[in-house]
Amino acid sequence: MAELRLDPVTHRWVVCGKRRVMADFDDAEAVCPFCPGNEHFTPRAIQELTDDEGAWSARVFHDRAPIFLVEGEEERQAVGMFDRMNPIGAHEILIETPSHGVTLGELPVPQVAKCIGLYRDRILDLKRDMRLRYVSVYKDQGPGGVNEHGHSHSQVLASPVLPQFLELEFRWSKMHF
DSSP: OOEEEEOTTTOOEEEESOOOOOOOOOGGGTOOTTSTTOGGGSOOEEEEEEOTTSOEEEEEEEOSSOSSBSSSOOOOEEETTEEEEOOBSEEEEEEOOSSTTOOGGGSOHHHHHHHHHHHHHHHHHHHTSTTOOEEEEEOOOOTTSSOTTSSOEEEEEEESSOOHHHHHHHHHHHHHO
16 A cells, blocks of 8 residues: 655655555456446546536546545654655546547637636635645646547645645745745
């Protein structure tokens, strides 16, 4: 299982270890787990936007093999030369469109606005957990415009530690003001 360790040289928290093993869909079938009708390949939705007919237009769910886990406590402790703690936090997937092969940049502006609203909603919800100090939204996209699944999605990560560069920026900003 993964854990957070404080690097004694750089004084940065890093994630170490392995992600949890997950039961996976059969890659040979070339099924996209993010397309409508394949929701059974993903965890239950945390939040979903639907159209007038009840079909989803964007959805958010927990990653099936999360880096950070909502359950549990930090349990920070010294282990040898390291400080360590459990990887408490959240790891969520936001599917930006039901359409396979369409990039975020190709979506109509109202759909992009809905996705930004979902980012906001997830960040505000995660900020209510007092154990969490940092929330990051990121998107990977390959050179062809799509990612490994071929379906446009982003990830929301929340962790109990602040990245070192932000901590320094906040400290210097506070001193300045």
